[in-house]
Amino acid sequence: MKFALVGNPNSGKTTLFNSLTGATAHVGNWPGVTVDKREGTYKKLKENISIVDLPGIYSLSPYTPEEVVSRNFIIDEKPDCVINIVDATNLERNLYLTTQLLEIDVPIIIALNMMDSVKKSGDEIDTKELAKNLAIPVCEISALKGDGIKELMEKAYEVAQTKRAGTTVLVHSDLGNLVKVTAEKLNDKQVSSPLFHAIKLIEEDSIEVSMHQDVLTEIEPLRATYTKNEFDGDFEGMVADARYKYITMHFNKIIKKANRNSNETTSDKIDKVLTHKIWGIPIFIVLMFIVFHLVFSEDLLFLNSLFGLEIRNSGWINFFTGMGYDGILEEAILNGEDAVLAGIPSLGVFLQSWMGWLTGSIIDLVRGWFANGGVDETWYAGLICDGLLTGIDSIFSFLPQILLLFLFISILEDSGYMARVAFIMDRAFRKFGLSGKAFIPLLMGFGCSVPAMMATKTLEDEKERDMTIRLAPFFSCGAKAPIWAMLATVVAGSFLGDIFVFSIYLLGIVIAILSALIIKAFSKKKDVPPFIMELPAYHMPQFKNLVAHLWEKLKHFLYKASTIITAAIILIWFLSNFEWAFWRGMVDDISESILADLGHVLQYVFYPLGWSMGSEGWKYTVASITGLIAKEDVVATMSQLGLEEGTIALSNAQIYAFAAYNLFTLPCFAAVATAKGESTKKGFLVTILWWLLASYVVSMVIYWIGYSFELFWWLGLIVVIILISLIIGLGFIVANKRKNKQEKRVA
Amino acid sequence: MKWYEYIIMIIAIGLVILPFVLNHLNKKKGKSTCGCGCDKCSANCPMHKRIDDKEN
Known part of the structure; x- marks a missing residue:
């Protein structure tokens, strides 16, 4: 059954x-x-x-x-x-x-x-x-x-x-006779559910008309008698009106409402604040910042930055840093200072440090076994320890933070708040040529770009679909989160980690809006269709639903880790440990490897972006390219090539430019294939070019602004002023073009 | 090379090929090919029919 x-x-x-x-x-x-x-x-x-x-x-x-x-x-x-x-x-x-x-x-x-x-x-x-x-x-x-x-x-x-x-409830309405006659004719033709098909035919439903044009012709004289009313021949409107009249007449007495001072529900009262036309978006930004703070901050509630909280007890330092006291002590001795933990790490950082301790201990254990067996210098020891375990460790250590981030986003989603976000964003996005309905797939992009792009199927307008697909990867997906988590540990200053990650997500939204504005100005797109959506009532997220979401996320992560990521790690290990004549065995210096050769050639392409300069620049280049397989591979590759917290020698400007490049460049192959399948041919080509252009330009601009500020603050200011002037100038050109387009349309 | 080194090498090569094999098998079965489990790119998704109809 x-x-x-x-x-x-x-x-x-x-x-x-x-x-x-x-x-x-x-x-x-x-x-x-x-x-x-x-x-x-x-x-x-x-x-x-x-x-x-x-x-x-x-x-x-x-x-x-x-x-x-x-x-x-x-x-x-x-x-x-x-x-x-x-x-x-x-x-x-x-x-x-x-x-x-x-x-x-x-x-x-x-x-x-x-x-x-x-x-x-x-x-x-x-x-x-x-x-x-x-x-x-x-x-x-x-x-x-x-x-x-x-x-x-x-x-x-x-x-x-x-x-x-x-x-049918329509038997009681003015349309009763028309419905009866049409249903009888369809019944004579042995059509199943004749009543349903009859009413749809009367409404001129496209599917019914194509199947029963003959019956429609037969009932036309009878239909003509209904055209002289306020509906002016709109049978669909007539039928809908008849249904609602019946519902109102017969079912109002079924519901007995409790005496309330007002008809406002709790959800309505909350919505007055959360969907406020001025404060709605700032409230959303603050809520998202709180989420990032709880996941990525190394100074929870800014207890160190604002109140000077420090922890000196070695036991407590070990607790908060996943047995990290020895590392802190070593650094403190080098700097001639006391071993101190500045502030308390957030839950995400706390979990990440313990996960790192666990995976690090496993690697040390395996290395120990190989050393005891006297085979630690062999190629397979290198493959397993330096390749597989190191690569997988680098992503697994960030898993708690990723899951925690997803937990918070799931709470916002399940409570009904995210639906409000689509609603309040509709107001803002409409000005940039996207409706709130397009924002829903974009919000899904925070999870994964693939279902986000698939969700654009619900958009009727082809151009809006192409644009939404183009912008979906700009909403940083879960696979990119390990990159931000890793770079957050490197960004100078203990409190900057969460601000860094938050600003990356914000940057994605800002560039998405700018992209939409520019694309809209140069396209023949018509006005954005209206957006109607039901806002569900607020409710407490159910624990079992949250667990189910996290389990789905974990399953997906484990699947990727055991397949694509493992394959990429093995490939990268091989390319970084062997020269072109691989039968000669492993190289002693990584700079003699196949990967180094390829990286050295490609790094010049990215020189203007700042992060590929220097003797280690090729490593960042290669890491970015492996991100095409799966974005988690960026971190896995960096780890395999020796780029970790403590060994990454990039300035903040370079880190930010590197992050921006990876945010906006081509997403993983699965997402690119999905974009190809869901876009028009022309739309897909424009999308690829847009991703390449946006990543290059944004990364370059960020680097040069940051570099200027690092040299002299006034130089940075000048660069920013020039940039803002260029953007305003571009804005005027765009506005002029739109004005000319509107005038042409009116004429 | 010792016998177990050959086995390790074969396993490593197998792990590299595995994603391609799984992708091909999933495509044949009409399942989701990126492992996300959302089934939205699978052959079962009735949205495919709508897009195909539109293009025709």
């Missing part, structure tokens, strides 16, 4: 699906999270039931891919039962889809979800009356808490044993 879960976005379908099947499907709070169907199995009845979670839809009209997927599934695959999940806190809006589902010849049951929220607010819903009016069973559930689910499935199983003919 097969049951389908159908309902509005954010009605709790995927939560119910996870609860029924034990799956870990991602529960997001914006449209586009579930854009395809998921299947699982419910095993607690007499027979196993296949459960299909369909994308959230507001209606069965074929305007969005989600609607097409859901509609096609119900009509073509004919599930044994449709479980219509209705959000009890938004009954009227949710019932619109229900009235459409009723018209299909399929057994249906309503799962009235979020009843816990309804009861909490003191409202009451007469579910018996609702069931009587709709002539189908209604079960109260709370998918989040797991209440009523067993009863729902037992009832659904019962309902699935019966046959059901479609019914």
Whole structure:
């Protein structure tokens, strides 16, 4: 047997699906999270039931891919039962889809979800009356808490044993006769679910018209009698109006609202602050800074920078630094100072130091075994210790920080806040040619660019899709996080680590906006379509959902680490330890290796960017290139080539320029392939060029500004002023071009 | 070279080839090829049909 879960976005379908099947499907709070169907199995009845979670839809009209997927599934695959999940806190809006589902010849049951929220607010819903009016069973559930689910499935199983003919609420409306006549004609043609198809045909649904043009022609004289009203022949509007009138008339009395001083919910009150038209974006920036501070800061709450907190006790220093007291003592002796820990590290840095101690201990243990066996100078000892273990250690040591970062972002997402971010960004992004709907895939880019680019399928406009795909990698993905984490440990000053990482993410957003502005000015793109989105109510993130997100992230990371990253590490080890005539054995000096030769040739290309200069510049060049395989490889390669905290001798300007280059350059091969598959041909070529240009230019500009400041502060200031003047000049040119375009359009 | 060195070398070469093999196998099965598990690039994604239809 097969049951389908159908309902509005954010009605709790995927939560119910996870609860029924034990799956870990991602529960997001914006449209586009579930854009395809998921299947699982419910095993607690007499027979196993296949459960299909369909994308959230507001209606069965074929305007969005989600609607097409859901509609096609119900009509073509004919599930044994449709479980219509209705959000009890938004009954009227949710019932619109229900009235459409009723018209299909399929057994249906309503799962009235979020009843816990309804009861909490003191409202009451007469579910018996609702069931009587709709002539189908209604079960109260709370998918989040797991209440009523067993009863729902037992009832659904019962309902699935019966046959059901479609019914329509339109029979009570002015369109009743037209619907009846059309349905009879389709029934004569042996069309299944004739009532559903009849109403869609009346609405001039494109799919129905293509299939039943003859019937449409037959009913045309009758349809013509309906054109002289306020809808002026808009049958879709007439049908929608009739449905809503029915819902309002019959279901208003079913809901008894508790006496409240105002109709404002808790979510409304919070939204007054968080989606404020002036403070919304600054609040978002502050929240993101707090997240980065908790993950990357070496001076939590700036206790050292602001209040001079220092830790001198060796036990406490070892605790906070993952047994790092000896290293601190060594440095202190060299500088003639006391061994002191400046401030307390954040949770992310604390976890990272202990992970580093663990992986470092494993490497020392293995090295010890090889040394005891007298084989520590062999090629395989080098491959295992200096290659594999060192490379994997470099990424694993940052794993706690990456997971912690994802945990915080998941909390913001699951609470419903990230949906608000898309909403407040719509206001700002609209000016740059992108709607809030485009911002949703960009936000997904903070996780991974591949699903972010795939999510652009929900954008109707091709040019907007190409632009969103182009900008998605600028929103730093999780794979790049180890690069920032590593460079944050190198950036001078104990409190600058979190500011550095935060500024990288911010830089990505700023350059994305600038890119959108420039691309929009030179394209023939029309106005941005309006953006309508349902904001889910705020709720406490569920612990099991958060764990599920982290587990998915960890699984993905482990998969990558055991395949692509390991392959790249072995390759890099080989190229950095052998010369072209590799049969002669390993080289004594890395500068004689194949990798050094390749790196030396390529490093000149990046000279203007600052970070590839000097005798070690080729190493940074090679590391950046290995990032094409997987961005985690940048850190793994650097580690293999001896570039770590303590050995990286770049200035802050060079570090920042290196970071900027890796942020904006071509993403990993998987993302490039996805961009190719999702963009138009021309769009893809422009995208590749844009990534190369943006990474080169931004990196170069950052280096030269930083270098100027490092030389003389006034020189830096002059460079910045010249740059700002150039940007303002470019802005004037762009504005002029847009003005001319508008004047041409008006003329 | 001793016998175990050959084995280590074969394993190392195998680990380098493994991602390509997995990619090819996943593509054949219509599964996601980047390991992210989101299935969005897999053949099962019904969005593919919409894009193909549009291009036709």
